[in-house]
Amino acid sequence: MKKKLGSLLLAGTLCVSLLFSACTGGGATPATDPGTSGGGDTPAVAAAGAIKVGVVNNPPSESGYREANVKDMEAVFSADNGYELKTFYSLKNDEQLQAAQGFITEGVDYLLVSAAETTGWDEVLKNAQEAGVKVYLFDRMIDVDESLYEAAVVSDMSAEGDLAVDWLLSQNLPEYNVIHIQGAMGSDAQIGRTGALDAQFASGKMNKVVQQTATWDEAEAKKIVESVINSGDSFNVIYAENDGMAKGAVAALDEHGITHGVGKDVIVMGFDCNKWALRELLAQNWNYDGQCSPFQAQVISDLIQGKTTASSKKIINEEKGFDATTITQADIDTYGLGE
Amino acid sequence: MAEHCLLEMRNINKLFPGVKALSNVDFTLREGEIHALMGENGAGKSTLIKVLTGVYQDDGGEIRVDGQKIAIRSPQDAQNNGISTVYQEITLCPNLSVAENMFIGRDKNALVHKKQREKRANELLNELGIPARGSQMLGNCSLAVQQMVAIARAVDLNCKVLILDEPTSSLDDKEVNVLFGLMRDLKARGVGIIFVTHFLEQVYEVCDRITVLRNGELVGEYLTEELPQVQLVAKMIGKDLDELSSFGEVEEKHFSDEDIFYDAKKLSSSAALPFNFTIHKGEVNGFTGLLGSGRSESVRAIFGADKVNGGNVTINGKKVKITKPIDAMKNGIGYLAEDRKRDGIIADLSVRENIILALQVMKGFFRPISRSEAESFADEYIKVLNIKTASRETPIGSLSGGNQQKVILARWLLTHPDYLILDEPTRGIDVGTKLEIQKLVLKLAEDGVAVTFISSEIEEMLRTCSRLIVMRDRHIVGELTGSDLNQAQVMKTIAGGEADEG
């Protein structure tokens, strides 16, 4: 009896956890039933009124950035805007490949891909071309021949870093003593956001008080700043490569009675533009927040509908940077991530 | 000197923190003799052996082999000096062949031809008259043969001194005889054998000399024929033998039905077939039978140690349900398990914690026994049962077997049980403690406690039990009382000569 109860419990819990993972794994699974496709060769634009779009992306649970990205896609390619959207989310390249192939067989008109890995996509994209499915890459590049896709709408991480550092230089501080808190080493965002600052350190325009990675961990960022404060080194800029780490750094400042924000002792810079972080800007507790824009859907939609034409295959998404002295509530509502 | 001395140990001392395990012990082994090393548990036998085999280093004294003074710093040193040991537990690999076991780790070059090795093994096995082939899987051989293979391995190491540590404890009579044959053969070849055992008869059967240790000191060295068995026991326990003989026959007691404490009808468990059983207050009964006859399984069913499948149990006339140990304990039943190491001691915990454990469980999770209370309980029982321990905080694992058993006994006595089941409480412990436990059982019965006593030594049971339940093939095949309580009748019933079923 007891054992039975136990196994029921186990089965139940497993079911629940499967449910959870389903939620996070792939919000909507592609119908891979080949029977439903009515001959991949004929573009189905005329047949059905709506434009069929298949989106292969990373799951929203990956990051706040991805969540905004996914939401943006779903909002732009909505039925109201004349689209029929199919989505597939996975962190695994092979699952993404399978789903993409599924979309092609189903006869979508457009395939939008943000790949988990840069390799392995040749065959699927060739199949798409043969089937007359037009491919757009977004957010991330793939190692394939340019001819296999219409356009790639991607972020330029180093432009994002340049933008932030240019802003910092424009503050015309008499001296720049920077605590630089890095993200997970080797990630695109870290490399992009570190590069511009490193150049300043190298040129001697800015002094590196400390440069440490907190691997996106808020608590670790706090520890790093705390250790600088305890050692007595002076600093006037905190350059954290995401909002969470900036918040961790600020917590350390608060505990030690060091003021920060507009016109205060320490300049605080973050990235990602979470809504809560932008509100800190609005309250002038922080000074700057940069964003690698997750909003590529509108650009692609305009291309699909012929409203704009791509001058080159690679379209760099416009990056944003907000200054605490100029940010408005409207900016927060439009560009802020999360809630 | 007429005899050639293979091994001389002089003034051997060994200190452990707080205890002097050996003090000025002498030991001499001559060529071609079988020499018994006797003593109670804790007398220093194993320590002496471990000093000799390099497991421990002595703290003073000298060791000579063939008259040469040597220093033994490691088991390897011992082996190089021709001293080999075969332990109680087989330390070979059952999944390798006999030949591989005999030569493993000793081949000069890694690639020795398999056939060649087996040939060499067969030669040696033949020579020693061991009924095994080199190509056989060791695990498929009987325990006795495995034991002998271990000896063959030791002999092939060109050993002069062979130490056999309790080699017979897991063998049956026939196997013991074969082993003795091999020992005599080796003796004839001039090997000196040190024989450590608990079985007195075996000592008299095969040994030439006996050295007795007590409390880490040498009592003396004797020629076997000059030392009667009774005196040997007396020397080992250091008491007069009158005490031993003083409790002879158990007086017959009569019990009425009102005195019934525990009664079970058709009790069965996952390990025991249905059986009926009754015990009265103040009665000592025993379960006997060969190993595997179901005697342990039956008492485990009474205690709820195995999964109970069915049966009606009444205690003091009231119907009760006992499905797990805690039920039995709450009904006043205590159970000292057969396998002390596996089911009895909590090795790393202190003597104090081991003593209070069962009482604590009965009192419940939320009513812990206070430290001072526990200490006074522990001190009391250490004194009452004469437990030899450095302190009450000593981990029980470092006590000798007999003293561990006493601690477990104390654990159950502390719960003041109405019915105490003792499964092999005297196994592997020294003679002195055995007697103490037997006496304790009789005293408990006098105080009105029902006791079930199980022992492999029938003698012991006859001395303590007023009723014997005999089991064979998992069934009760007889119940002996009064004048039937004698060795011959018990043997007959076990063997099934004129067993009356039921």
Add this chain to the structure above:
Amino acid sequence: MKDKLKNIFKGGLGQLTIPIIAILLLIIFNLIRDPSFFRITVELNNDGNKVLAGNLISIINAASELAILAMGMTLVTAASGGQDISVGAMAAIAGSAFVKVLKSGGSINGLLVIVAFLVAVLVAMLFGAFNGTLVSVFKIQPMIATLILFTCGRSIAYWINGGATPTVDSGIVKAIGGFIPGCPIPTPVIIVIAMAVIFTLVFHFTSLELFTQSVGINGSAARLNGINATWIKLLSFIILGACVAVAGTIGVSRLGLINHETLLLDVEMDTILAVAIGGNSLGGGKFKMAGSILGAYVIHILTVTLYAMKVPSTDVKAYKAIVIIILVVIGSPVIKKWFAKTVARIKNNKSKVPVKGAQ
């Protein structure tokens, strides 16, 4: 009384030798490197409170979550002979639940914080019970059983609040993770002390310690002495769940933010290490919770020392590993035995001469 003191030094220090020596060495090392390393100052923080500051405060403050987790892990290790590797993921779940409840009501008041905390504790205890059931009833190895939550726990945490990193802005939450107005000691440190007191009381007023050790050392014997081994193992996981909830709550409260991906990331390995450095056998059985707590502080002194030396944090893990390998090897039975033997030999050599003279 004297006897008792002697026992504390004889028995008590035995197991605690390694962590205590490690702490002393690290302190000495830091004092030589920078005599002002352990300077403690009183500062006025941005909320207008006078608070203690300095590396020492940073260390004991930052180690709080780890110390609390190590307490629970010690019990699980002792009872089950294995470790729970899902504590980090579970903390993310508990922290997410905490934030979820906080964000459900309009304004955050004391009552809501208490409710949120209790919900977090309940959730974590349920997940602990899930792990414990797998281990105690289904006899799955602890590491394998907890691998399930280790893998999917952070996804579950994500599911609770959605992908963003929600923040809570509340003085009460800030006080839990930082300082209570008027109190110069970081609140997490006070919570650690409170947890230690609670465990001490639990050990005093229940048989948890005796039963857990018995089950861990010899489950079969414990069962035959009437102990419900299954329940004891399950209980240890549930208690660990409660510890996880407390740690998770502290972690969230420090910044008023829950990031399910990074909250107490990789803390499980540090927790297991803390237990090991504390001289507890990872194979279960006898345990000393004080050792594990000290172990947690050893790990954090090490981290803070390395940060203070401006060792790149990418290298910190490698240096930590080296020091920990040394500690664990020193604490290994082989080295201990060798050490005891050497000490005994030295002692003998010293005592031999006078003994001979006396005889």
